[in-house]
Amino acid sequence: MTMIEMPAVQTRLTSDEEQILLRVLREGATLATGPEGEAFEQEFAAFAGSDGAVAVNSCSSALELSAVLCGVGKGDEVIIPAHTFVSSAVPFARRGAKIVWADIDPDTAVLSASSVERLLTKRTKAIVVVHLYGLPADMDAILALADPRGIKVVEDCAQAPGARYRGRRVGAIGHFGCFSFHTHKNINTLGEGGMLTTRAEEDAVSARKLRWMGNWPFEEERKRYWVPAMGNVAPPMADQWPYNFCLGEPNAAVGRSLIKRVDGINEQRRKQAARILAALTDCPQLQFQKVPDDREHAYHLLAARYDAPAGTTRDDLIQHLLDRYQLKTIVQYWPLHRTPLFQQFGFDRAEVPESDRWFDNMISFPWWSDMPDATLDDMAERIVAAIGDVIARAA
Ligand SMILES: Cc1ncc(COP(=O)(O)O)c(C=O)c1O
Known part of the structure; x- marks a missing residue:
């Protein structure tokens, strides 16, 4: 693998x-x-x-x-x-x-x-x-x-x-x-x-x-x-x-x-997203960005909030994806009021529960222009399997 x-x-x-x-x-x-x-x-x-x-x-x-x-x-x-x-x-x-x-x-x-x-x-x-x-x-x-x-x-x-x-x-x-x-x-x-x-x-x-x-x-x-x-x-x-x-x-x-x-690149990225999102429909734990009808997404990144099943955490999934399935995911973006840089200047207070919830639970998948279908399908299989494993482990 x-x-x-x-x-x-x-x-x-x-x-x-x-x-x-x-x-x-x-x-x-x-x-x-x-x-x-x-x-x-x-x-x-x-x-x-x-x-x-x-x-x-x-x-x-x-x-x-x-x-x-x-x-x-x-x-x-x-x-x-x-x-x-x-x-x-x-x-x-x-x-x-x-x-x-x-x-x-x-x-x-x-x-x-x-x-x-x-x-x-x-x-x-x-x-x-x-x-x-x-x-x-x-x-x-x-x-x-x-x-x-x-x-x-x-x-x-x-x-x-x-x-x-x-x-x-x-x-x-x-x-x-x-x-x-x-x-x-x-x-x-x-x-x-x-x-x-x-x-x-x-x-x-x-x-x-x-x-x-x-x-x-x-x-x-x-x-x-x-x-x-x-x-x-x-x-x-x-x-x-x-x-x-x-x-x-x-x-x-x-x-x-x-x-x-760029329009062609974005269109390709939308197709990639449609393909992998279709393959992940049986993973309701992953809440990808909802795209309102009046907007066109440029899919710079493929990010989701992971609502971890009871008894498991987002970090369990990231670790398991890496260790067992060789899939290296990313967590971003650190809410700025929680960073040392902004705290140093006193911008450390915020009432932003959704930003905190997203950051603490989000997962961003490997993603680039012209990802082959085979890689997208392979990645989807690894994600489905990994989520299945963490749920089975917790049961
Ligand atoms: C949302 C956002 N704003 C601004 C920037 C800064 O871009 P640049 O690296 O071109 O300065 C980035 C780069 O990662 C970004 O993601």
């Missing part, structure tokens, strides 16, 4: 994409920010349906920019699901905002609008909505709370490129969308990369100024190209220090190609 485990690369380049990469390496005008990046931004905005798109080196950087553009600072509150990857919250905490932890919906395992509603105050400046595991959260319900109060909505789409909510792609529904092209994601731009989408074009302009150390073209026409200096050092926005969050040309060139096939 061979071990089935999560690979560190979710999607490999095709040989055509390798050729694109070679062309940029050999002939590209530059390897830093340049024409490939600009084309990637335009194509990504058209894909997502957003007014603006700014290519960056990670989703974490896109989230940093969104925190600046939301105008978040000391005295503000930002509502964020406790159940998410650390990057969803750090940029807002770094700016001195109070992080207010919201809960997930028990059926979809993504941010619950009713939980957000309970946490709103006059100081709420922004809400971060995370389309976790690839499933869009209920954006209309969240915007109905945010818009009348002038609250900014940031969509963390790291795990959901191309996913749809009521026919619209995520990332262009709120004010900002933040995407990841990290090696673990449905599409990757050579291991790292990201994109910020903006509802307003002027936010994209500000984000580009913030992205590269104030090195923004001089506004005035210059008689001599070296006067007053070779490059500008302009304030990107009032009272803001700039960053270096640039994406390289080889990464952007590959991203342009991947964005053309």
